[in-house]
Amino acid sequence: GAVVSQHPSRVICKSGTSVKIECRSLDFQATTMFWYRQFPKQSLMLMATSNEGSKATYEQGVEKDKFLINHASLTLSTLTVTSAHPEDSSFYICSAPPEDRDRGQPQHFGDGTRLSIL
Amino acid sequence: DAKTTQPPSMDCAEGRAANLPCNHSTISGNEYVYWYRQIHSQGPQYIIHGLKNNETNEMASLIITEDRKSSTLILPHATLRDTAVYYCIVRVGGSNYKLTFGKGTLLTVNP
Numbered sequence: 001g002a003v004v005s006q007h008p009s010r011v012i013c014k015s016g017t018s019v020k021i022e023c024r025s026l027d028f029q030a031t032t033m034f035w036y037r038q039f040p041k042q043s044l045m046l047m048a049t050s051n052e053g054s055k056a057t058y059e060q061g062v063e064k065d066k067f068l069i070n071h072a073s074l075t076l077s078t079l080t081v082t083s084a085h086p087e088d089s090s091f092y093i094c095s096a097p098p099e100d101r102d103r104g105q106p107q108h109f110g111d112g113t114r115l116s117i118l
Numbered sequence: 119d120a121k122t123t124q125p126p127s128m129d130c131a132e133g134r135a136a137n138l139p140c141n142h143s144t145i146s147g148n149e150y151v152y153w154y155r156q157i158h159s160q161g162p163q164y165i166i167h168g169l170k171n172n173e174t175n176e177m178a179s180l181i182i183t184e185d186r187k188s189s190t191l192i193l194p195h196a197t198l199r200d201t202a203v204y205y206c207i208v209r210v211g212g213s214n215y216k217l218t219f220g221k222g223t224l225l226t227v228n229p
Contacts, residue, residue, distance in 0.1 A: 006161070034216065043205075044162070044219040093161045097215040104150040104169060104211030109161035 003027055004096050006110025014118055015086060021079045021113045023050075023094030029074035030096035034107075035067075038091040050077040084117045091115075122206045127224045130200075136193040138223050140206030143187040148210050151182060152217070153191045155202040155225075162205065162219075165191065196227045 003026040011019050023033055031052045036044040048069055049057040056069035066088075068080040081088050093112040098105040123141040130136040142151065150169050154162040166173055166180045168189075173180045179192040193200055205222040209215075 106164040
């Protein structure tokens with residue numbers, strides 16, 4: 001079945017560092033990918049929609065200059081947390097919808113990236 | 119997308135069936151019911167989905183009421199590894215593919 005790979009699984013870095021997270025669709029092409037953030041004991045919150053070949057669409061309240069999204073190919077989307085601070089520490093998860101969307105096929109998720117900013 | 123209501127937590131004995139309810143009284147005719155689960159510190163895992171008919175796969179069964187206003191996810195023989203947060207999500211298939219996660223149900227399977 002469809003598989004989404006996310007890398008790295010865990011990052012620990014100093015405040016002010018920029019961190020890049022990769023999301024790959026391994027056996028299908030994804031013109032759209034989604035980025036979620038999850039704080040402890042909370043549900044997943046959609047941050048942005050990544051669109052291949054065009055600008056990402058950000059949810060209300062998400063800083064586009066803080067969270068840079070690039071979707072350069074049909075199998076890769078990246079999220080860069082720029083000048084990360086401790087409040088950016090969270091669990092970041094990507095997902096990709098399948099090729100045949102109109103039949104209600106399920107979306108598949110990466111395993112997430114635990115970001116810890118010291 | 120239609121809003122869903124799930125109990126915040128449930129307990130189940132290992133080996134017994136776990137029945138997780140979900141209310142979606144405002145569901146539209148073209149909205150599917152999806153179930154995902156999230157084990158601690160992992161990404162959500164797809165379980166099953168359906169539109170009108172009951173569905174079964176190797177993981178679970180999905181029972182959708184005739185009026186489609188509620189559904190039940192059934193794990194037939196729960197194991198300790200089934201302890202997770204279970205999310206019921208309703209949405210249309212098609213171009214607008216965002217999934218909106220509620221708080222889900224924390225299922226704890228006890229030995």
